[in-house]
Amino acid sequence: MPYVEVTMPVNCNRSEIYPILKGMEKYPEFMTDLISVEIIEQQDNTTITQWVSNVDGRIIKWTELDTFDDANMHISYRQIDGDLKKFEGEWILTTIPCGTEIKLTVDFEFGIPMIAGLLNPILKKKVRDNSLSMLTAIKDKMEG
Incomplete structure (x- = not known):
C-alpha cells in the first residue's frame, strides 16, 4: 500500500490556515485538479464530502469522512466509498519559527493486486505531485 507524506512551510499562523483546510468545498477554487467537493452531511466535528478529481484526464470520485x-x-480523513480500495490520511499543522509547517499524509490502495506492483510506483508519484500541488496552492493563497 503506497503511503505519501508531503510538508511545506507557510509564513502564516496555524489559526489562519486551519479554516482554509476545513473549508474543503472551496478547494476547487484554488486546486486545479479538483472538479468539485460537495458537503453531503455535517455534524459537530465531522463532515461527509463527495469529491470529483481529474488526474491526467481520468475522473476519480470518492466520498470521505x-x-x-x-x-x-x-x-x-478516510474514504467511505469510491474508486480506490483505500484512501485515508491527515492534515497536520505544526508551529515553526517562520510560521506553520503543513503536513499532508495520504495512505492509499488502488485495489487491483495483479497490477499493483506496476501501478503503485506511478500512482505514488502522481499522489505526491498532486499533494505538493495542493500545499503549494494553499501556501500561495495564504502568502499571496
Missing part, C-alpha cells in the same frame, strides 16, 4: 479536531487544528 472528515474528522476535525479543532483544539489541535488537525484533520483526518
Whole structure:
C-alpha cells in the first residue's frame, strides 16, 4: 500500500490556515485538479464530502469522512466509498519559527493486486505531485 507524506512551510499562523483546510468545498477554487467537493452531511466535528478529481484526464470520485479536531487544528480523513480500495490520511499543522509547517499524509490502495506492483510506483508519484500541488496552492493563497 503506497503511503505519501508531503510538508511545506507557510509564513502564516496555524489559526489562519486551519479554516482554509476545513473549508474543503472551496478547494476547487484554488486546486486545479479538483472538479468539485460537495458537503453531503455535517455534524459537530465531522463532515461527509463527495469529491470529483481529474488526474491526467481520468475522473476519480470518492466520498470521505472528515474528522476535525479543532483544539489541535488537525484533520483526518478516510474514504467511505469510491474508486480506490483505500484512501485515508491527515492534515497536520505544526508551529515553526517562520510560521506553520503543513503536513499532508495520504495512505492509499488502488485495489487491483495483479497490477499493483506496476501501478503503485506511478500512482505514488502522481499522489505526491498532486499533494505538493495542493500545499503549494494553499501556501500561495495564504502568502499571496
